[in-house]
Amino acid sequence: MIFMKKNMIFSYSIAVMMTALTVTSSWANEDKLAQSAAAYEEALDSLNDNALDEATIHLRNAIKYNPDSLPAYIKLAETYLQLDQPAAAEWTLGRLRSKNVDISLYAELMATAYFRQSRYEELLETLPAVGLAIDLQSKITLWRGKAYLGLRNYASAEHAFESALALTPTLAEAHVQLSRLRLLTGQTDAAEQALKTAQSYNMTGAEYLYLWGELYRQRHQFDQAIAFYDKTLQADPDHLMALVTKAGLLLDTGSIGQAESLIAALRKKYPSNLHVAYLHTLMLSNKGDRRGAAAALEKTGKILDSETLTDYQDDPRTLNIAGAVYYFLNRHQDAINALDLYLNIAPHNNEVRRILASAQLKHGMPRDALKTLRDGLYYEDKNLPLMELLGRTFMELGRYEEAAETYEFLSNTVPDNESLQRELALAKFSTGVRGEAIRKLEELSHGKEEGLDSALVLANLYIRNQEFSKAIEYTATLKETYPKVPLLYNISASAHLALGQDEAARADYLKAIALAPRYTPAMFNLASLDHKQGRLAAAKQLLNRVVDIDSNNHMAMIQLSRIAQAEHDLNNAVRWLERALTDYDSIDESLRLANLHLKTNNLTAATTVIDALTAAHEDNLRVLEASALIKTMHGDVNRARSLYRQISSRAVNSPDTLYWLHRIARRQKDIRDIDAARDTLQLALEYDADNLRTHTILAELDIVSHRYQDALAGAENLITQAPDHPVGYSMASDIMMIQNNHQQALTYLQRGLQQRPDAAALALRIYKIVEKKDGLEPALKYLADWETQHRTQNTSVLQALGAAYTRNGEYNKAAKINGFLLTNDPQNPVLLNNLAALYMQTGDPRAEEYAQMAYTRAPDNPAVMDTLGWILIRKGVMDKGLSLLRNAHSRAPADLEIAYHTATALIQTNNRAEAIETLQRSLALTQQLDADNEASRLLTSLLDK
Secondary structure: OOOOOOOOOOOOOHHHHHHOOOOOOOOOOHHHHHHHHHHHHHHHHHHHOOOHHHHHHHHHHHHHHOOOOHHHHHHHHHHHHHOOOHHHHHHHHHHHHHOOOOHHHOHHHHHHHHHHOOOHHHHHHHOOOOOOOHHHHHHHHHHHHHHHHHOOOHHHHHHHHHHHHHHOOOOHHHHHHHHHHHHHOOOHHHHHHHHHHHHHOOOOOHHHHHHHHHHHHHOOOHHHHHHHHHHHHHHOOOOHHHHHHHHHHHHHOOOHHHHHHHHHHHHHHOOOOHHHHHHHHHHHHHOOOHHHHHHHHHHHHHHHHOOOHHHHOOOHHHHHHHHHHHHHOOOHHHHHHHHHHHHHHOOOOHHHHHHHHHHHHHOOOHHHHHHHHHHHHHHOOOOHHHHHHHHHHHHHOOOHHHHHHHHHHHHHHOOOOHHHHHHHHHHHHHHOOHHHHHHHHHHHHOOOOOOHHHHHHHHHHHHHOOOHHHHHHHHHHHHHHOOOOHHHHHHHHHHHHHOOOHHHHHHHHHHHHHHOOOOHHHHHHHHHHHHHOOOHHHHHHHHHHHHHHOOOOHHHHHHHHHHHHHOOOHHHHHHHHHHHHHHOOOHHHHHHHHHHHHHOOOHHHHHHHHHHHHHHOOOOHHHHHHHHHHHHHOOOHHHHHHHHHHHHHHHOOOOOHHHHHHHHHHHHHHOOOHHHHHHHHHHHHHHOOOOHHHHHHHHHHHHHOOOHHHHHHHHHHHHHHOOOOHHHHHHHHHHHHHOOOHHHHHHHHHHHHHHOOOOHHHHHHHHHHHHHHHOHHHHHHHHHHHHHHHOOOOHHHHHHHHHHHHHOOOHHHHHHHHHHHHHHOOOOHHHHHHHHHHHHHHOOOOHHHHHHHHHHHOOOOHHHHHHHHHHHHHHOOHHHHHHHHHHHHHHOOOOHHHHHHHHHHHHHOOOHHHHHHHHHHHHHHOOOOOOOOHHHHHHHHHHHO
């Protein structure tokens, strides 16, 4: 946009000015008029000396002595504009408006004041479209066009410029503004015609010449563009955009030396200018100084962060730079925001559209990227870079046929482009044409120096095709030819992992990192392997290194969050996950973050996460479910009920209809919205009338509603419908137990075992009923005999047996079972803790080792702290043991066993009073002050002394 030079003074007809020299008020006396005139003359002298600040003082004095001095107001507004104080100029002219002075006397000044402040709406509201003298009306109409241009209302802007020219065809500035509009909309031929017309009316000036440069730049005629930027700089040596654009073109055309000199001068004069900082980044990149370019890019980002997008929302060049900088900084959402604003101004720019689509893809928004690319192809249907990105987008969306069609066209258009041939092979592989895809990649990679990329893709395809041995064999051959390519070792490691060859995979990852110490994919994968093997410290060290190298690596941050969660360090889990989600949109991880907040009793933070997620993904069923759960926690059950009904109605069109209908029916049951739950299940019956799970939940609803006969009828129906399935027998048994009919409950379970003798769920129910009826020993004998007979190795059965043997004092048998369970889940802190406690009971020296392993994996678990602390106390390691027991008791004050251990340790360390307080607190919490247990007996003995 054209800005008025600061030293420009508006010229008005002397006759007009002298005619309206004063509008004498009744109270103005001759003396004050004389003082006003004298102050006005002094102001003119100051202006002649270019002493602008001094002139404003004199002009304000002139107005002070004569508040109706029109020339003083006009001259003061002009001076404020020269001082680049448009708000002050507007205020001054506003006083004339309040005096109802004819607006034609200051309309151009008012337009300038509004325009300089980007207050386009006020300009259009204040300055009339009609009713002025023709010459002035054409100028005001021109200003109105510029305001419309600022508002990006291109149609109204065009109409205004053409209206101005209809009034005054020789108004060269209107032709210049039309050319600016044409350039913004990509109409270079029309822009050239407008500039030539302006030239015919002797148009000159820096902005006019600059637009010629922009015209040639858009046409990629860079030599002519640079020549016009030079002419612009002759007219105005400080024209920043001409300087910046020229420097950019010098870089683009390979004139690095000239560009470097110009950029150095610009950096000295404009050290904090965004355009200059970005040019410096590009120059360093072109010179191959990657580290310097990265540092310069970070500095450019900081300059951007010092302002907001609204500060330059009308400046397409700055928005373009902002989008590119944010993109290269991996701040994809910021890049998307900036480039969206740019395309609102200049929708034809397909290079910007390409960067926007790339940012959307990286930000997990392939549907948005698809729309962006299709809009760009509307302007230029054979734009190859956009089409290549379109192929990638189709791949992201799983639309492989369309991807293959796109790459087929591109490969035929550019037949020598090996990259496109590779992408076509990948697309065809994804459509199921796997043999042809692999043959094509073998052809591309065979015997070519430049075939490594295709070979790497082929190795990955072997893995995708689950030909892991072939992938290992193929990469081994490639390693002989390319021994220093870290990606080869990373691919080979993935194949080893798939075959369960963990140590071979580790060796390959370590080799990749040795070849490229900053190669983050191998570091991340090795960290994942360490995590899997329980080497959490090593995994964290590697992942922290990944984040140090790539501060926006959200996958590493998510993994660090998961490790922290596994270690029960929930605050760190939250911190890492919040950081990961700063510029990464993931429903799964956002829901996990909300869940972590709930685990740390931070309902407010969880609500904030879910509210933001709901705003962004209002149609996602999982998000709506989470929102309903949050509403329930806030006590807003009515809103939760409404959301569950909304989910059940939408679930009918979901690919997982029954899953969601069953899930929501259970949620509705939980909040006692029984009628709604029945309605939901009715939808499920319409979908599949014989589904067992649907009938099971219907029977559960009858139980909750105390309609036991109906529930039992439903259970009998399930038995009839699926006699080999345990669910009907289990439900009938549960109904009998609710009515304290133990024998009938057993009868149903025994009927079920006749049909399914190995049904663990039925055996476990019998075990619990027998224990309730006859005690632990016969129940334990039943379950042990059943497991010996059927050898199910069912985890639930073995856990029940382990707990029963422990309670029965058969510690060796309990240890054997827990040891077996641990072989299948070697990192489970509960099993490690169980074994430690059992080894302690049997005097096995491995007790402390297992307790320490459990504590390493679950340092915040009070039961784990108690076991390790009690073992240490028994060994005489008093300080550390007591510290652990105190911590365990503070976290679980109602656990009587922990209280007993803690009090015993306190007595041994001469803390009798604290021991009494510990026992009293726990017994009061459990309301067992008079019960017969170790804790109460110890308290009695202490109080009796």
